[in-house]
Amino acid sequence: MSKVRLYGRIARLLATVGLGLLVAGTMTLVERLHLRNESLIRQRLTRWYLARLSAALPFTIEVRGSLPKQPMLWISNHVSWTDIPLLGMLAPLSFLSKAEVRTWPVAGWLAKKAGTLFIRRGSGDSALLGQQLLAHLQQQRSLLIFPEGTTTDGRQLRTFHGRLLSSAIEAGTALQPVAIRYVRNNQIDTEIAPFVGDDDLISHLLRLLSSDVASVRIHLLEPIETVGASRNVLAKQAHRAIGFALFGETEAVEVEEQGTDLAA
Template identity: 65%
Template structure:
């Protein structure tokens, strides 16, 4: 790809980020003045911003399936930070994110003002997070989680952790499984994944220096949560995503082993 096209992409993304900062700044001001600072409004404006950010990224996006008409706990496999704007543009949503994101320059502040919930691994805050998630869902606000707990290269699926789905069971909110897949030249995209010791700036440079790739987002059939154990619900969601991505379910022996860990 030519240098000028790469630079043009960077300029476009920077413009969108500046727009996001102005929106987040408005939210911050509304917080101080205690006026019109509702989560529903935050989610609507965040979806609007995510749509513009997604349009500035080098992806052709194909979405299949039906958007839910009621608040749900969305569960998705996790490949890259770009999963967030690509899913966030689909509907008014909030996200559960690792605490490290809160410290990212610009992006961390944007995420906070967008209503993101942050979880610190191994901090003993799981009950507090589950309570916050439950309150969020009871307020009829959809929430997205990545129950693998980390990103992958898109070629496999890790175990979905059942404890992250407890809030759906406690509130009776259905689970919306989502499968997201990045494809380049008919093969799993090796540029889109954001894994290991990768940093955001380097990842952005790689994305903008290469041609447009494809992203397939599948909204799968919702799963009722009432009356289910959290491990069983997690595995049901995992199976749905596994089949959508790779065409085959997890082997029963693997499921039983993972159930003990959850």
């Protein structure tokens, strides 16, 4: 790729980040005004901005399936931080993210202003998190979580943690399974798109912006009702549906077993 094209992409992304700061500032104003529909305004502003951020990334996007017509708990496999803008541009959503994201320069502040809920691994605050998720869903606001708890290179699907689905059962909120796949040269992109291991945000961004345009395929699967179901059954059902959408026959999915459910 020529340096002119790379610098053009960087300039566009920086302009989009600047726009994000303006949007976040607007959210701060909304918070201070204590508007009754603050959460809805936040989600809609976030969706509008994430659509612009997605457009600044070197992806073409293909969406299959139908958007849900009611609030749901979205659950997706997880490959990269880019999953968030690419899925967040589709509908008004809030997000659950690892606590480390909150410390990222600029991006962490933007995530906080977007209403992201942050989770610390092994912090023992799962009860508090569950209450936050339940309150969010009871207010008829859609939420996106990544039940694998980490990213992969796209060639496998790790065990889904059922404890994150308890709030949906209590709220009577259906699940919206989503399969997201990054494709380059008609193959799963395992080198450039994934944000895994010791990757840092800046290095990953430079890797993305220096690459050719890749394809992102997003498949919105059939919703799963939660009434009367157990969280572990739901986790396995969603895992099976997403795995089939990604890899075909479920037997072909390379699953990294993690033992029993952490919250079982």
